[in-house]
C-alpha cells in the first residue's frame with residue numbers, strides 16, 4: 001500500500017514538472033518567434049501597473065478603496081468583512 005502511494009506521488013510529481021517545463025518551453029518559443037509580442041506584453045504589464053485601479057465605495061461606511069481590496073457580495077461592496085456583516089448603514 002505504501003509503495004503504491006509512493007509511485008502515485010512520483011507519477012503526479014513527474015506530470016506536474018512536465019507541465020511546468022512544457023509551459024515554459026512554449027512561452028520561450030513564442031518569445032523567439034515573435035519578439036515584438038514580448039515587448040508589447042511588457043509595455044501592457046507596465047501600463048496596467050501604472051494605470052489607476054478602479055475605486056469602489058463601501059456600502060456601510062462610504063470609504064473609497066481599490067476594487068482588488070474590496071469585499072464583494074452579490075449586490076454590495078464593502079471595505080471589510082466586518083462591514084459586510086453589518087450590512088448597509090441606514091442614513092438619516
Ligand SMILES: [Zn+2]
Nearest residue numbers: 058061079083
Ligand atoms: Zn466600510
